[in-house]
Amino acid sequence: xxxxxxxxRAVAEAVAxxxxxxxxxxxxxxxTHIVEALGEIVASGELAPCEFINxxxxxxxxxxxxxxxxxxxxxxxxTASQGLxxxxxxxxxxxxxxxxxxxxxxxRAIGAPINIWNDHTDSMSQRDCGWIxxxxxxxxxxxxLHLQAFRLAEELSLPVxxxxxxxxxxxxxxxxxxxxxxxxxxxxxxFMPRQVLDPAEPVSIGAMVGPxxxxxxxxxxxxxxxxxxxxxxxxxxxxxxxxxxxxxxxVRPYRLEGADTVVLALGSVxxxxxxxxxxxxERGQRIGVxxxxxxxxxxxxxxxxxxxxxKRVVVLEKSLAVGVGGIVSxxxxxxLTGRAVPVYDVIAGLGGRPIxxxxxxxxxxxxxxxxxxxxxxxxxxxxxxxxxxxxEREMRRSGPIAETVLRLRQ
Amino acid sequence: MAFEPIKYxxxxxxxxxxxxxxxxxxxxxxxxxxxxxxxxGHRACQGCGEALGARYAIDAAMNAxxxxxxxxxxxxxxxxxxxxxxxxxxxxPWIHSLFGNTAAVATGIAAAMKAKGRRDVRVIAQGxxxxxxxxxxxxxxxxxxxxxxVLYICYDNEAYMNTGVQRSSATPPAARTAxxxxxxxxxxxxxxxxxxxxxxxxxxxxxxxxxxxxxxxxVRRAMEFRGARYIHIFVSCPLGWGHASExxxxxxxxAKETGIFPVYQAxxxxxxxxxxxxxxxxxxxxxxxxxxxxxxxxxxxxxxxIARIQAMADRNIRKYGLTED
Numbered sequence: 001x002x003x004x005x006x007x008x009r010a011v012a013e014a015v016a017x018x019x020x021x022x023x024x025x026x027x028x029x030x031x032t033h034i035v036e037a038l039g040e041i042v043a044s045g046e047l048a049p050c051e052f053i054n055x056x057x058x059x060x061x062x063x064x065x066x067x068x069x070x071x072x073x074x075x076x077x078x079t080a081s082q083g084l085x086x087x088x089x090x091x092x093x094x095x096x097x098x099x100x101x102x103x104x105x106x107x108r109a110i111g112a113p114i115n116i117w118n119d120h121t122d123s124m125s126q127r128d129c130g131w132i133x134x135x136x137x138x139x140x141x142x143x144x145l146h147l148q149a150f151r152l153a154e155e156l157s158l159p160v161x162x163x164x165x166x167x168x169x170x171x172x173x174x175x176x177x178x179x180x181x182x183x184x185x186x187x188x189x190x191f192m193p194r195q196v197l198d199p200a201e202p203v204s205i206g207a208m209v210g211p212x213x214x215x216x217x218x219x220x221x222x223x224x225x226x227x228x229x230x231x232x233x234x235x236x237x238x239x240x241x242x243x244x245x246x247x248x249x250x251v252r253p254y255r256l257e258g259a260d261t262v263v264l265a266l267g268s269v270x271x272x273x274x275x276x277x278x279x280x281x282e283r284g285q286r287i288g289v290x291x292x293x294x295x296x297x298x299x300x301x302x303x304x305x306x307x308x309x310x311k312r313v314v315v316l317e318k319s320l321a322v323g324v325g326g327i328v329s330x331x332x333x334x335x336l337t338g339r340a341v342p343v344y345d346v347i348a349g350l351g352g353r354p355i356x357x358x359x360x361x362x363x364x365x366x367x368x369x370x371x372x373x374x375x376x377x378x379x380x381x382x383x384x385x386x387x388x389x390x391x392e393r394e395m396r397r398s399g400p401i402a403e404t405v406l407r408l409r410q
Numbered sequence: 411m412a413f414e415p416i417k418y419x420x421x422x423x424x425x426x427x428x429x430x431x432x433x434x435x436x437x438x439x440x441x442x443x444x445x446x447x448x449x450x451g452h453r454a455c456q457g458c459g460e461a462l463g464a465r466y467a468i469d470a471a472m473n474a475x476x477x478x479x480x481x482x483x484x485x486x487x488x489x490x491x492x493x494x495x496x497x498x499x500x501x502x503p504w505i506h507s508l509f510g511n512t513a514a515v516a517t518g519i520a521a522a523m524k525a526k527g528r529r530d531v532r533v534i535a536q537g538x539x540x541x542x543x544x545x546x547x548x549x550x551x552x553x554x555x556x557x558x559x560v561l562y563i564c565y566d567n568e569a570y571m572n573t574g575v576q577r578s579s580a581t582p583p584a585a586r587t588a589x590x591x592x593x594x595x596x597x598x599x600x601x602x603x604x605x606x607x608x609x610x611x612x613x614x615x616x617x618x619x620x621x622x623x624x625x626x627x628x629v630r631r632a633m634e635f636r637g638a639r640y641i642h643i644f645v646s647c648p649l650g651w652g653h654a655s656e657x658x659x660x661x662x663x664x665a666k667e668t669g670i671f672p673v674y675q676a677x678x679x680x681x682x683x684x685x686x687x688x689x690x691x692x693x694x695x696x697x698x699x700x701x702x703x704x705x706x707x708x709x710x711x712x713x714x715x716i717a718r719i720q721a722m723a724d725r726n727i728r729k730y731g732l733t734e735d
Contacts, residue, residue: 021521021525049527051521051522055517056551056552057549059510059514063507063515063518064514064518066507067507067514068521068525070505070515071518072522073522090508090511093508199477202501203503204500204504204506206505207493207498210494
């Protein structure tokens with residue numbers, strides 16, 4: 001059914017259709033509307049049986065989900081930013097134990113300085129925590145990925161994170177096609193856990209493992225993620241059959257035919273990039289786009305294949321590995337091992353800075369001309385940065401960094 | 411309180427022999443049908459108070475719940491000594507997640523059971539004092555505040571024993587640990603049973619491994635309630651406290667008899683019963699056999715510190731009414 005909904009509401013309704021039995025809620029912008037909406041749905045009796053638990057922290061949210069999942073319940077929570085970091089220890093635990101929890105991450109910057117707006121630093125910081133990470137381009141895909149996430153998680157006994165851009169998607173009202181309960185029930189079978197806390201068949205879960213078996217346990221986690229690389233495309237096409245639309249998959253090519261320059265990105269910024277690329281194509285530039293929907297596991301082969309014809313790759317990413325540069329670009333370079341193709345990092349949109357078509361067109365043109373540094377910060381206010389650096393050279397007690405930047409800005 | 415006051419003592423020890431009691435008053439542990447929930451063969455130290463407390467508590471809980479029990483366990487001695495994979499001592503469904511989240515994991519299990527209509531399955535969370543009073547305290551308070559249907563059991567041996575005896579917020583004043591080499595400071599510490607009572611939860615009790623009938627009765631009583639419940643068990647640690655391994659029960663009894671560790675029950679925020687001190691003893695009797703307090707007696711007696719500890723015990727005795735008079 002077509003509906004005009006806020007992204008958060010759309011996700012909440014989709015999650016409710018997946019019939020989670022335990023939902024843990026803790027507020028953090030820009031995720032809060034999702035659990036608020038789920039709270040309403042549970043209170044209304046539409047989603048039952050379901051325990052909606054207002055926890056005291058994100059660490060508790062993930063821990064309650066761990067307990068619920070280990071007891072055989074379909075468990076869901078949502079978070080963002082600092083909240084994701086606060087549950088970091090439990091994230092590794094959930095994946096290490098092989099518990100198929102599904103969580104929405106409404107992507108947001110990480111402080112300090114505290115910043116509530118969108119970038120991908122939060123989920124990127126947890127890229128190696130053993131969770132599958134799917135990125136949504138728009139609200140329809142966010143909704144759809146949640147349905148796929150439960151299926152994927154439970155098939156592999158691995159937790160799945162569905163990442164959607166905070167505010168840009170969570171707070172945007174868009175038309176979405178909401179599936180019916182019958183459609184979702186047909187697509188998503190009931191949760192059949194591989195391990196469960198059951199008095200009839202007692203097991204010990206989460207005991208200590210020494211050097212004699214730890215490598216094998218970790219390797220199995222890796223194998224499962226490698227299996228996900230097979231399952232995700234298969235299920236994406238199955239999803240298309242069931243719901244008559246595309247969602248998910250590993251990578252999403254756009255106008256790659258004859259493209260010398262390929263722009264690779266994740267999430268909602270793909271919309272702006274595609275618009276920019278359309279205009280550049282009209283002006284005769286040989287440029288295309290590769291959207292990555294699945295960041296973990298990293299689709300080496302699919303990325304390598306899609307970039308086969310590229311003469312250069314621009315990775316536009318909303319996160320920064322301080323002291324390195326890009327995070328996604330590092331993965332892209334690995335996928336292109338052995339090929340002499342320059343991979344440019346463009347760090348953009350940090351802390352919610354708008355990414356405009358004009359800036360993108362400029363940076364893509366520079367890349368095409370070979371005028372781009374390997375790591376570029378889109379729309380960086382270099383004069384202000386220089387002033388701050390000069391001030392730090394001049395005085396020892398130069399003050400709080402963020403305040404200095406704000407004061408010295410023109 | 412549904413517990414028979416003990417009348418028959420074995421001379422000198424205050425230990426009640428089960429054989430002197432009518433069958434219905436004997437311990438769960440004395441029954442051949444006990445569940446051995448924490449089975450033999452685990453790797454606890456000789457004389458481990460935590461192993462003794464856990465064995466009695468969990469078997470009593472199994473007995474009270476018709477064996478429909480699930481436990482979440484914090485990281486710590488109890489977790490490590492019971493489950494060196496692939497071996498496990500646990501005969502019940504058991505999960506260890508992290509050090510600081512056990513109460514929340516138990517909340518999740520209870521929520522799952524509720525959603526699945528398994529109201530017969532009861533949930534226990536358990537951990538040491540580090541996992542309870544320090545790193546797990548946020549999750550514990552959250553579980554209390556929401557009144558989740560979980561019995562949390564803290565086995566308090568007053569320091570981080572698993573990592574080699576470091577101070578916790580349950581370490582008593584003057585006690586020497588690996589991180590309080592000259593003795594722990596006075597005026598600090600966290601009284602978690604009192605904090606649990608302040609949450610107004612259905613049931614809070616303290617117990618020691620010296621009175622195992624009492625411990626079993628409290629676990630049984632706790633299982634008569636729904637909602638959040640808390641039992642704080644004083645468990646001696648021969649390794650960390652520096653006493654003979656055969657003295658664990660004796661030391662725990664002295665903690666109670668000196669007034670150092672008050673033993674009581676509270677329901678819905680009010681104390682409803684206290685275990686009286688049978689034969690009051692000065693705190694020196696409790697302190698002297700433990701190497702962690704040796705610096706209070708040698709090379710010279712620290713009368714001031716001992717007086718302060720005695721004053722704390724006296725305050726407990728007044729506050730909780732621990733003597734008959």
